[in-house]
Every structure is written in C-alpha cells, then in structure tokens.
Amino acid sequence: MPSKAIFLDRDDTLIEDPGYINHPDQVKLLDGVTEALAELKAMGYKLIVVSNQSAVARGIVSEKVLGQIHDRLKQLLAEKGTSLDRIYYCPYHPDGVIPKYRKESDWRKPNPGMLLTAADELNLDLGQSWVVGNSDSDIQAGLRAGCKTILIDHPSHYKRPESGKSNPDYRAVNMKEAVNIIKKHLRSSGDHTIQTQPAPPEPGTISSNHNTSTDKTERLLNNILEQLRAMRRNEMFGEFSAMRLMAGVVQVIALFCLLISIWFLMSPNRQDNSVLIALGFTIVLQLMSLTLYVMQRKK
Ligand SMILES: [Mg+2]
Secondary structure, eight states, X not given: OOBEEEEEOOBTTTBOOSSSOOSGGGOOBOTTHHHHHHHHHHTTEEEEEEEEOHHHHTTSSXXXXXXXXXXXXXXXXXXXXXXXXXXXXXXXXTTOSSGGGOSOOTTSTTSOHHHHHHHHHHTBOGGGOEEEXXXXXXXXXXXXXXXXXXXXXXXXXXXXXXXXXXXXXXEESSHHHHHHHHHHHHHHHSSSOOOSSOOOOOTTOOHHHHHHHHHHHHHHXXXXXXXXXXXXXXXXXXXXXXXXXXHHHHHHHHHHHHHHHHHHHHSTTOOHHHHHHHHHHHHHHHHHHHHHHHHHHHO
C-alpha cells in the first residue's frame, strides 16, 4: 500500500538560511521544527527533504561538504528524537560555473522531478502527500506533482516569496502552523483521505457538480482567510524594530530624569543647578526618543 509523505524544502523551512550554507556549523534548526516533524511522523507521514542546491553548480559547496551538512541536519534531529526518511537535492543550475553541474534539470524545482523520483522509489501516494516550502518554486513543484501545498512565509526570512506568483493551498509562518493546517485539513476531510480530483458525477444527477462548486467556493474562502491572517501576522511582526525599542527605552529614561528633577524641586535643600541639569537631561532624552521614533517610521 502506498505511503503518504511530506516533502520539505530545506532552507528557511527546516533550517536558517544565511544565503548559501557551505559548512556543517551553519546548520541551525528553526524554532519548533523538531516538534513539528515528530508530530508529522506520528501521523504516519514519511518525511522527505527536496532541496535545490545550486550552490554546488556555483562552486560554493562541494557534494562532499553538502553530505556533511546533511549529516549535521540528521544529527541535530536525532538529538531531539526524530529523523528524516530521505534527502533529495538538485546540484544543477544552467548558470553554474562547474561544467559537470551546469545544465537544466527535471529535478530542479519548480520541476517536480525530485518528488516523482521519491514517489517511485518509496512507493508514495502523491495525492495524499504535501509539499511545505518557503518559495514559489516549492509550491509549483508540489502542484505539478499533484500534492497539497503550504507556503511558509515569515518576515524574518532571507528570501520572501513573490506575492501572487504561486497559488498555494495554504500559507503558514512556520512548520508548527503548517502541521496544524494539515491536521485541520485531515479532520475536515473526515476519513484522513485527501482527494486531489473531484469524484466523477453519478449518471443522471447534478449533486456532484453542486458539491464541486461548493468545494471550490470553500477553498477560495479558506485561501482568502489564510491570506488575511498572513497579512495580519506580517503587520504584527513589522511593527517591531530595534529603533522603536530604543526609542521606548530612551523615553523611559527621560521620564525617570523628569521624576528626579521634580524630586530635586520639592527637596527642602533645593539646589537650582541640580534641577536645571535634571531638566536638561529630560529634554535631551525626550528629543532623542522622538528622533528615533520618527526615524523608524521613515525606514
Ligand atoms: Mg527555501
């Protein structure tokens, strides 16, 4: 009986992406990834990494070092009690500098080659499988292979997906949310089966068409809801900045100076110089706070 799988992008989905990773020490798991993978495994999914690694074709990392990087990833997951079933990567790129790897490839996402090969080698049911990744090419590869798709989009990521370029089934900010989406989807599908094609209509009935149209409407509404949630999340994250934090801290110190100047003013042994100095500090700090706030608004 075929298995179901979660196809996972690697960079900015499972581990931090600083640009190109070319040393095992750079492998850092993103928050909540091990817990999410353990949960997916417990739900009966095979966990398969599918990663474009044009860094090989570009001469940034060798396949040998890439193997060490993936060993490090497996080690970090094993330390937390979970594991991957397989890692596929595509080392090719048409603009590569190493002739051996300079070519187009069916494996390079958005092509679905890695997914189709995995399905063949591991006897996977692609219709019951999911692709989770942070780029449009992940989503396109998943859709072409007939999988459900979740686009991970987090404001802190090195690369953000272009809005509107791909049309994922769902959006999430991290793996934890992706797992919740999968669980919710399975609950709503009732029997833990995901149909990728609508059921054929019964002869002489119109109910099937009606159901298909209801499904489409429901899916469209879900997509709109997910996008609104993602926009709200982006706004929440976007509100935070180091400059805004500094402005707040300076504001607090300014208030503290104001309290000191009032205390000096009320003191029986009042010294005008002390009051003036404290007030001077208050004014300077307040101006600094306002400047920082204005600067972060313009940023
Ligand atoms: Mg990625």
